Amino acid sequence: MDIVRIGIIGVGGIANAAHIPAYLKNPHAQIVALCDIDVKRAETAKKKFFKDAAVYENYMDLLADESIDAVDICTPNYLHSEIAVEAFRAGKHVLCEKPDAISVDEAEKMYAASLEAGKILMVMRNNRFNLNSQYLKKFISKERMGDIYVARAVWRRRRGIPGKGGWFTTKAQSGGGPLIDLGVHMIDLAWWLMGCPEVEAVTGSTYSKFADNDAKDSPNADFGDRVENGTFDVEDLAIGTIRFRNGAVMQFEVSWASNIEKEERYVELYGTRAGAYWDGSRSVIFYEAPDGKQKSNTVNQNEIVTDHGHNIANFIDVIRDKAEPCYQPQQGIEMIKILSAIYTSAENGGKEVRF
Ligand SMILES: NC(=O)c1ccc[n+]([C@@H]2O[C@H](COP(=O)([O-])OP(=O)(O)OC[C@H]3O[C@@H](n4cnc5c(N)ncnc54)[C@H](O)[C@@H]3O)[C@@H](O)[C@H]2O)c1
Missing domain, CATH: 3.30.360.10 (Dihydrodipicolinate Reductase; domain 2)
Structure with a gap:
């Protein structure tokens, strides 16, 4: 896969400050969808940077979009596990912002769902x-x-x-x-x-x-x-x-x-x-x-x-089978x-x- 098609879920502070600039510089990633419950945030990013991207208000609709290979979860912490599990069920790879989840049980569920789907789970470790x-x-x-x-x-x-x-x-x-x-x-x-x-x-x-x-x-x-x-x-x-x-x-x-x-x-x-x-x-x-x-x-x-840019590039390269992940989900659970x-x-x- 030369270009990984990404959907961002949660277009708030960190998505705008670090993720979007990183994707704009990455030759192997394309943002094809944006989702936020505050839909204006997704529309603003579309207008500014990703003219052809689809906009969704509900992340389940984004996950049903078959043009998407991977999602990048930038929502508040309590939604990380729930969205990641649904994303794996929909057959997507997942990059999720830190922290992995708000409980050990939730972090374990994300990992189990990634194994079941055979898809990659990485959580942001920009440092x-x-x-x-x-x-x-x-x-x-x-x-x-x-x-x-x-x-x-x-x-x-x-x-x-x-x-x-x-x-x-x-x-x-x-x-x-x-x-x-x-x-x-x-x-x-x-x-x-x-x-x-x-x-x-x-x-x-x-x-x-x-x-x-x-x-x-x-x-x-x-x-x-x-x-x-x-x-x-x-x-x-x-x-x-x-x-x-x-x-x-x-x-x-x-x-x-x-x-x-x-x-x-x-x-x-x-x-x-x-x-x-x-x-x-x-x-x-x-x-x-x-x-x-x-x-x-x-x-x-x-x-x-940026550090986030390197982390995102690693995620894209792991999906493309060009790199080893610099993060293991078991480390996230620990x-x-x-x-x-x-x-x-x-x-x-x-x-x-x-x-
Ligand atoms: N790695 C870093 O350096 C770094 C820095 C800041 C924040 N973060 C992490 O990034 C995540 C987001 O933080 P932020 O500062 O961007 O917060 P934020 O509140 O600015 O942005 C979160 C966005 O998610 C949206 N959202 C909420 N519920 C949603 C849902 N159900 N579906 C879709 N969108 C939804 C909100 O409307 C908002 O736009 C957090 O997990 C935080 O810990 C990481």
Whole structure:
């Protein structure tokens, strides 16, 4: 298959900011359909970019469209599993935005449906595709870091609550606050760089201290529509520890709002031969030279294609049988297990949850 025909379901913030620009640059993908319950959003994207695309208000109608090979799900989290399962039943490949689903059961259903249909399931892991992440992954695979025994995964904001009052801050629709929203990015990146070790136990604490605060200083707060006097029943900060069977440990901290100096997003890894720091725009390796001097080496890869663009290109190339997927659905299920166990720990006063 030279051209993969795609239908986008959910034409909101991330579809417009990252997915549509990526498809426009990909020579092997064609957007043939757009769907949104707010149909004007689908019509606007059609008018601007995809003149020949069909527009649907109901995703079941899009799934019945036989001209579509694959769907890209960019809806609120609670719809990911339901739409993916229906898409597999309709014989489509599926790329879905993160998080995979809002429960382990739902994530498992997506995977089972993909196996039954014999179609590809990939969930967005754009940070794995960041060129600085790819550099680190190669460096680690050559065993140049030695044994990685400590990791730290952080994305913390001063004031960056997305879509306050809307689906992002409504547990039944999002599955949670920054733990599921940002943890799925940063914990996954650190875990993947470590080689996806088996989890032994997790502990976590969550806090909700900014439900009455409407300030924002982060462009990330622009995702999702705000709703005046809407629901806010999720955490705004999560902090804790993940222990692995190989003896390694990961600390994580993710927040949408906190009284800190500035928004920060980073991963740190401590290995026996070298350490590493990643912040999206660079990777730094720390090591000891043969003469005993402490050295560092910074790699700063400029992105021409965005991280999301690389992820989308990987999905298209996997369908075309030209590439291996950089994500396995079993890893997605494990990630949702980890996040769910952290919520359970937090609900039980930070008590350790063993796997
Ligand atoms: N990977 C990333 O960097 C990143 C960044 C932001 C958001 N996301 C993820 O992308 C997804 C969407 O987030 P967003 O910020 O674009 O939210 P959004 O609210 O801006 O967009 C969601 C869109 O889905 C539409 N929608 C809702 N129900 C629908 C249905 N039943 N059928 C069709 N369309 C429906 C809404 O009308 C809206 O246009 C979420 O899962 C979020 O976690 C990922």
